[in-house]
Amino acid sequence: AQRVTQPEKLLSVFKGAPVELKCNYSYSGSPELFWYVQYSRQRLQLLLRHISRESIKGFTADLNKGETSFHLKKPFAQEEDSAMYYCAANSGNTPLVFGKGTRLSVIA
Amino acid sequence: DAGITQSPRHKVTETGTPVTLxxxxxxxxxxxxxxxxxxxxxxxxxxxxxxxKDTDKGEVSDGYSVSRSKTEDFLLTLESATSSQTSVYFCAITSGTGTMGELFFGEGSRLTVL
Structure with a gap:
């Protein structure tokens, strides 16, 4: 079955510390992978997608096909990064499947 | 906001009543x-x-029905609401062709079933 796994429900880090939000996927073929973010009182929005290979707000995500992972990283966390983060995937014209989400809390 | 609006934004209802978002x-x-x-x-x-008029089920479709009579409107109906359907409901559209591409979300509808 197609599945996206985010093992951490909550991740707390100090401001300025590195951040890594984990995501593993279980898909056949080559899925398209995304990270979405939901800031407090805002709608869900795309943070980045693997095909664009961009760095958004200092975040990057590397696709590791061998480990079927798409971890989100940022070298220095900021307080404004506190939010709910969702990893998501789809392939073959099927709807997007989301992980259960990780709440990131950046402590000043 | 990609031109997506949801209504109502908040609703409190009782078990057994119908609800349409x-x-x-x-x-x-x-x-x-x-x-x-x-x-x-x-x-x-x-x-x-x-x-x-073309719809399909997702992972948690039991207890829900949908209708799309116009391109611009997609309705979600709970025929007989239950407490387990207390949730925040999000509508989304795909920017690209098919299901691939970025999803744009509405602001969400918070439903409480008492």
Whole structure:
């Protein structure tokens, strides 16, 4: 079955510390992978997608096909990064499947 | 905001009553989705639509029905609401062709079933 796994429900880090939000996927073929973010009182929005290979707000995500992972990283966390983060995937014209989400809390 | 609006934004209702949530888009996109968001479960797909009168079930479709009589409107109906359907409901559209591409979300509808 197609599945996206985010093992951490909550991740707390100090401001300025590195951040890594984990995501593993279980898909056949080559899925398209995304990270979405939901800031407090805002709608869900795309943070980045693997095909664009961009760095958004200092975040990057590397696709590791061998480990079927798409971890989100940022070298220095900021307080404004506190939010709910969702990893998501789809392939073959099927709807997007989301992980259960990780709440990131950046402590000043 | 990709021209997506949801109504109502908040609703409190009693068990057994029918509820309809509306999603309206101004972008003329073919694909529309309804997800529910619950702590510990993330976002789960309820139903989606790939055109007028064309809909399909998602992961958690039991207890829900949908209708799409116009491109711009996608309705989610709870025929007889239960407490387990207390949730935040999000409508979304796909920017690209098919289901691939970026999803744009509405602001969410918070439903409480007493």
């Amino acid at each position: 509306r999603c309206h888009q101004t972008e003329n996109h073919r694909y529309m989705y309804w997800y529910r968001q619950d702590p510990g479960h993330g976002l789960r797909l309820i139903h989606y639509s790939y055109g007028v």
